[in-house]
Amino acid sequence: MPDTPLPRDELRATVEARRELGPEYESALTEAFLDRIETTIAQRVKAEADSRLPDPRHSTWAEQQERKRHLGLALGSLGIAIPLTGAASFSAGLSGLVIVWTGIVAVNVAYALGQRRRR
Missing domain, CATH: 1.10.287 (Helix Hairpins)
Structure with a gap:
């Protein structure tokens, strides 16, 4: 699996950033967090698929x-x-x-x- 931070660590960092920056940045922080989660999931799915499917080359x-x-x-x-x-x-x-x-x-x-x- 790719080396990516665990979602819990990402969530903690996002909540901490929201506390520091205030509620006006909540939407941007939430979007950024969800993008990182989506990227992490996509990387893990790709890694799993790559490990199971033969390489046509x-x-x-x-x-x-x-x-x-x-x-x-x-x-x-x-x-x-x-x-x-x-x-x-x-x-x-x-x-x-x-x-x-x-x-x-x-x-x-x-x-x-x-x-x-x-x-």
Whole structure:
């Protein structure tokens, strides 16, 4: 966790400053205190999240290759879908579109299910 003062210490310091400066500074002191608390909470949440989540810069070669395969399938599906959609709609109409898109969806679902089984 980041080295930040405990909220109690911050609150004590804020109350003491209010006593010294008077009630006309109460709003500014309260806002400053709440900003420090918010910053402390954000730092702690970030530190906790960073400790639990893997750093993508340290991914393994296999993970990088798997991401490339996923991207390749997605781009390949779109690349083949565009001309097939045009050809199917021109020659076979709606039934051709349904067949083309059913095939594209089936390929992607089969790939996703295969990936899930491998894990």
